[in-house]
Amino acid sequence: MEFSIIQIATLLDGEIVGNKEITINNFAKIEEGKSGSISFLANPKYESHLYTTKASVVIVSKSFVLKQPTAASLIKVDDPYLAMSTLMLQYKKISNQAKSGSESPNFISQKATVANNAFIGAFSYISDGVIIGESCQISQQVFLGKNVKIGENTVIYPGAKVYDDCQIGDYCTIHAGAVIGADGFGFAVKNDGDYQDIPQLGNVIIENNVSIGANAAIDRATMGSTLIRKGVKIDNLVQVGHNVEIGENTVIAALTAIAGSTKIGKNCQIGGQVGFAGHITIADGTKIGGQSGVSKSIVKTNESYSGRPLLPVKEHLKLLVGLRNLSKK
Amino acid sequence: MEFSIIQIATLLDGEIVGNKEITINNFAKIEEGKSGSISFLANPKYESHLYTTKASVVIVSKSFVLKQPTAASLIKVDDPYLAMSTLMLQYKKISNQAKSGSESPNFISQKATVANNAFIGAFSYISDGVIIGESCQISQQVFLGKNVKIGENTVIYPGAKVYDDCQIGDYCTIHAGAVIGADGFGFAVKNDGDYQDIPQLGNVIIENNVSIGANAAIDRATMGSTLIRKGVKIDNLVQVGHNVEIGENTVIAALTAIAGSTKIGKNCQIGGQVGFAGHITIADGTKIGGQSGVSKSIVKTNESYSGRPLLPVKEHLKLLVGLRNLSKK
Amino acid sequence: MEFSIIQIATLLDGEIVGNKEITINNFAKIEEGKSGSISFLANPKYESHLYTTKASVVIVSKSFVLKQPTAASLIKVDDPYLAMSTLMLQYKKISNQAKSGSESPNFISQKATVANNAFIGAFSYISDGVIIGESCQISQQVFLGKNVKIGENTVIYPGAKVYDDCQIGDYCTIHAGAVIGADGFGFAVKNDGDYQDIPQLGNVIIENNVSIGANAAIDRATMGSTLIRKGVKIDNLVQVGHNVEIGENTVIAALTAIAGSTKIGKNCQIGGQVGFAGHITIADGTKIGGQSGVSKSIVKTNESYSGRPLLPVKEHLKLLVGLRNLSKK
Numbered sequence: 001m002e003f004s005i006i007q008i009a010t011l012l013d014g015e016i017v018g019n020k021e022i023t024i025n026n027f028a029k030i031e032e033g034k035s036g037s038i039s040f041l042a043n044p045k046y047e048s049h050l051y052t053t054k055a056s057v058v059i060v061s062k063s064f065v066l067k068q069p070t071a072a073s074l075i076k077v078d079d080p081y082l083a084m085s086t087l088m089l090q091y092k093k094i095s096n097q098a099k100s101g102s103e104s105p106n107f108i109s110q111k112a113t114v115a116n117n118a119f120i121g122a123f124s125y126i127s128d129g130v131i132i133g134e135s136c137q138i139s140q141q142v143f144l145g146k147n148v149k150i151g152e153n154t155v156i157y158p159g160a161k162v163y164d165d166c167q168i169g170d171y172c173t174i175h176a177g178a179v180i181g182a183d184g185f186g187f188a189v190k191n192d193g194d195y196q197d198i199p200q201l202g203n204v205i206i207e208n209n210v211s212i213g214a215n216a217a218i219d220r221a222t223m224g225s226t227l228i229r230k231g232v233k234i235d236n237l238v239q240v241g242h243n244v245e246i247g248e249n250t251v252i253a254a255l256t257a258i259a260g261s262t263k264i265g266k267n268c269q270i271g272g273q274v275g276f277a278g279h280i281t282i283a284d285g286t287k288i289g290g291q292s293g294v295s296k297s298i299v300k301t302n303e304s305y306s307g308r309p310l311l312p313v314k315e316h317l318k319l320l321v322g323l324r325n326l327s328k329k
Numbered sequence: 330m331e332f333s334i335i336q337i338a339t340l341l342d343g344e345i346v347g348n349k350e351i352t353i354n355n356f357a358k359i360e361e362g363k364s365g366s367i368s369f370l371a372n373p374k375y376e377s378h379l380y381t382t383k384a385s386v387v388i389v390s391k392s393f394v395l396k397q398p399t400a401a402s403l404i405k406v407d408d409p410y411l412a413m414s415t416l417m418l419q420y421k422k423i424s425n426q427a428k429s430g431s432e433s434p435n436f437i438s439q440k441a442t443v444a445n446n447a448f449i450g451a452f453s454y455i456s457d458g459v460i461i462g463e464s465c466q467i468s469q470q471v472f473l474g475k476n477v478k479i480g481e482n483t484v485i486y487p488g489a490k491v492y493d494d495c496q497i498g499d500y501c502t503i504h505a506g507a508v509i510g511a512d513g514f515g516f517a518v519k520n521d522g523d524y525q526d527i528p529q530l531g532n533v534i535i536e537n538n539v540s541i542g543a544n545a546a547i548d549r550a551t552m553g554s555t556l557i558r559k560g561v562k563i564d565n566l567v568q569v570g571h572n573v574e575i576g577e578n579t580v581i582a583a584l585t586a587i588a589g590s591t592k593i594g595k596n597c598q599i600g601g602q603v604g605f606a607g608h609i610t611i612a613d614g615t616k617i618g619g620q621s622g623v624s625k626s627i628v629k630t631n632e633s634y635s636g637r638p639l640l641p642v643k644e645h646l647k648l649l650v651g652l653r654n655l656s657k658k
Numbered sequence: 659m660e661f662s663i664i665q666i667a668t669l670l671d672g673e674i675v676g677n678k679e680i681t682i683n684n685f686a687k688i689e690e691g692k693s694g695s696i697s698f699l700a701n702p703k704y705e706s707h708l709y710t711t712k713a714s715v716v717i718v719s720k721s722f723v724l725k726q727p728t729a730a731s732l733i734k735v736d737d738p739y740l741a742m743s744t745l746m747l748q749y750k751k752i753s754n755q756a757k758s759g760s761e762s763p764n765f766i767s768q769k770a771t772v773a774n775n776a777f778i779g780a781f782s783y784i785s786d787g788v789i790i791g792e793s794c795q796i797s798q799q800v801f802l803g804k805n806v807k808i809g810e811n812t813v814i815y816p817g818a819k820v821y822d823d824c825q826i827g828d829y830c831t832i833h834a835g836a837v838i839g840a841d842g843f844g845f846a847v848k849n850d851g852d853y854q855d856i857p858q859l860g861n862v863i864i865e866n867n868v869s870i871g872a873n874a875a876i877d878r879a880t881m882g883s884t885l886i887r888k889g890v891k892i893d894n895l896v897q898v899g900h901n902v903e904i905g906e907n908t909v910i911a912a913l914t915a916i917a918g919s920t921k922i923g924k925n926c927q928i929g930g931q932v933g934f935a936g937h938i939t940i941a942d943g944t945k946i947g948g949q950s951g952v953s954k955s956i957v958k959t960n961e962s963y964s965g966r967p968l969l970p971v972k973e974h975l976k977l978l979v980g981l982r983n984l985s986k987k
Contacts (some may be wrong), residue, residue: 434763436761436780436781436798452781452799454779454780454781454798454799454816470781470799470817472797472798472799472816472817472834474816488799488817488835490799490815490816490817490834490835490872492815492834506817506835506873508817508833508834508835508872508873508894511815511833511834511871511872511894512831512833512869514871514891514893514894514911514912516891516909517737517739517740517743518740519740522907522925523867523889523907524867524889524891524907524909525740525743525744525747526743526747526831526869527742527743527746528743528746528747528749528750530685530746530749530750544835544873544895546835546871546872546873546894546895546912548872548894552685552686552687552690553686553687553690566873566895568893568894568895568912568913568930570912584913586895586911586912586913586930586931588911588930588948602931604913604930604931604948604949606948622948622949637949637965638978638981638982640982640985644985644986645985647984647985647986647987648981648984648985651984651985651987652984655984
């Protein structure tokens with residue numbers, strides 16, 4: 001597919017500086033651009049690439065001032081990163097046309113309700129009582145347990161598994177291998193010292209616009225619901241325990257583990273490989289650095305922490321200095 | 330489904346205090362109870378909820394003494410947590426009736442032996458030489474490799490994969506996406522400096538009453554067997570290396586990694602995101618806090634450790650104080 | 659299968675010491691050997707087992723000198739560990755004969771190109787434009803997205819998923835549940851504070867002789883390619899972010915996370931549960947201890963580091979001593 005720079009500038013509500021006769025046919029990082037590429041410059045750190053790039057077009061900020069000449073045409077916009085993302089989204093929509101209908105063989109219960117324009121891939125299994133909304137794309141080898149409800153325009157990638165009674169909202173993305181609604185990890189000790197499984201009778205509720213990464217695991221509640229609020233972004237291989245609640249627009253990086261019944265506020269940013277103890281509450285807007293250990297509730301909103309023990313970032317940095325000194329003694 | 334408080338008290342061998350005419354139809358946490366809910370109070374920390382709960386029935390300890398009046402009827406038992414768990418288990422058994430037979434399409438080798446009352450879900454693949462015992466529930470999209478043996482009453486959730494020659498006992502639960510018997514991670518350096526895979530010719534043996542969490546990985550042994558003893562509970566996304574042995578009734582939380590040939594004793598409790606070095610031995614009854622790093626064998630039984638370096642819990646707590654001080658200098 | 663000691667010594671170019679009439683029929687660790695077993699002794703630490711082993715044959719180093727008599731016959735070779743591995747590899751080749759053709763039901767697009775002697779297992783899905791090379795073994799329940807290219811002699815285990823446009827080389831092994839090419843984790847903040855997914859339009863390129871562990875996740879690039887160079891060995895449950903590059907013959911243990919755009923050199927050895935920040939560069943030959951946190955680039959080649967903060971191994975060991983002292987105050 002080819003697009004003219006004028007089409008692109010119109011879509012992005014941007015202003016062209018330079019040659020207006022150019023067409024582009026691919027996206028590239030500014031340092032890897034070729035003739036026909038469109039790229040972007042958001043971080044001033046990479047400005048030098050603008051003067052050597054072979055990309056035909058570079059999206060820059062309205063406030064950006066050239067310090068040297070560049071061979072590329074520019075499109076000036078309010079937010080280059082967001083504009084590039086919007087453009088890529090548009091491209092993806094055009095190139096990956098949504099499918100509808102279903103591929104054979106599959107297994108769709110006669111007691112399931114599937115919207116006419118939804119798609120069900122081969123080898124997927126749709127149980128009794130499932131409801132799948134408009135324009136959903138249920139890929140291949142997906143499992144949806146009894147009474148699972150999926151909203152509209154949600155994409156489930158190959159091999160994801162959703163246990164009985166779980167609910168997923170609109171415009172969600174569930175990546176390959178993710179497991180939604182497996183049993184929470186809970187055991188009672190019997191009189192003979194052996195463990196008895198505590199049955200997990202609750203479910204998982206995932207609201208709208210949520211992304212769940214590849215091979216992530218979101219456990220069902222013991223009673224009630226594990227709650228993933230709207231706009232939450234969960235990366236690959238994250239573990240979310242039973243009865244956890246994650247507030248809206250919170251972002252959680254890979255391999256983080258959240259133990260049972262913990263509540264994380266909204267607009268939080270959680271690094272990779274972080275561990276949360278169970279039964280704690282994290283205030284809205286909290287930022288936690290990668291590999292931290294969070295053992296207690298955080299009450300004050302919008303603060304940043306890191307490390308183990310978890311410390312405010314400034315103190316954590318001082319601790320790192322102290323530890324480096326200790327290593328030289 | 331509805332049950333009378335008398336039915337429930339009889340099942341639990343408990344004593345009713347309050348209204349004996351009540352029926353219940355769902356389970357709830359004490360703070361989320363509604364009319365018709367049954368709940369429980371095990372931890373005195375939550376006692377205040379008992380005086381405000383809307384649950385119709387609350388299970389409490391025989392020794393419990395009311396400090397205020399409550400609208401709920403009580404059932405007094407020896408161990409409220411275990412009693413609630415028993416009740417939920419009973420409910421789950423009634424509501425999820427075991428299936429038998431098989432769904433189409435599936436692939437069952439003519440050289441496999443499947444008990445008459447076992448169930449095989451659609452898109453599951455049962456290889457040559459597989460033996461599946463009485464009352465097993467093999468869900469959809471499961472893979473069982475050549476000569477895999479599954480005992481009786483074991484449940485394998487959708488998409489779990491069991492490689493050739495592995496064995497799983499009775500009353501086990503293998504959650505969705507778990508991989509049992511992939512190759513251990515071992516390489517020999519060739520003369521040209523490249524790696525040569527060390528073929529992994531052993532298997533995995535999982536004894537009775539074991540739970541394996543979603544997307545967990547239990548590697549096969551190089552030679553011999555990786556051993557998961559009876560009653561072991563392994564959470565989601567745990568990695569168990571080749572030739573590891575885990576003693577009976579040991580519990581391991583999410584995202585923990587156990588390197589090759591390590592032996593963990595029985596009745597151990599291992600937190601989440603813990604790392605074990607290879608070729609070490611951990612004594613029975615050891616407790617390891619979350620995110621700890623275990624680099625050496627532990628000889629003394631029934632001790633608790635935490636941190637990196639791994640320290641007895643008391644010393645670890647002192648270290649945390651020391652580190653907090655260091656961060657303030 | 660049975661082999662004579664003479665057949666084995668010939669294959670390994672080794673010298674027999676002791677009885678030459680022996681046949682062997684299984685592999686065992688030296689301490690678990692039985693009559694008919696072949697074992698090996700590479701690490702002098704285990705020498706005592708040689709004098710008590712019941713194995714019929716033990717492979718030892720050419721330079722090895724017996725300190726006591728042993729009942730076992732010996733085969734003397736240059737490198738016992740490599741020799742044992744070569745022997746096991748040979749055994750595995752003979753016992754697992756490569757299959758060709760395909761099992762039903764499966765889904766192979768008419769627009770896919772599959773080599774005549776490749777194998778496609780039941781319930782696997784091969785999309786439009788896929789190319790599968792000679793002698794590949796694509797197991798059951800595998801998903802290959804549009805335009806995926808697989809070289810020759812590559813094995814993909816059950817349930818692995820490869821997203822559109824990704825490429826895998828020759829002689830690779832992709833274990834069960836691995837997800838290749840899911841979307842990188844990137845979001846732009848919209849004017850209303852919500853997140854907009856950044857479409858991930860790149861791919862993953864995996865070169866020859868690469869192993870990817872069970873349930874590992876290798877994300878596709880935002881633009882361009884996530885690159886896994888030849889000979890790389892990635893263990894189970896590892897997370898590789900978008901646009902990461904891993905240099906040839908680098909080995910990465912389980913549950914390690916590599917954030918977006920980081921470049922790791924060749925011949926590196928990375929322990930388990932290590933975390934790498936994004937956008938950093940790690941020099942060739944670097945060794946990183948398990949559970950370390952790598953937040954900055956490493957420029958000097960062939961150095962060893964450990965811990966958080968990451969320190970040269972000697973300093974890290976001093977730090978551990980310092981911390982132990984701190985815990986006793």
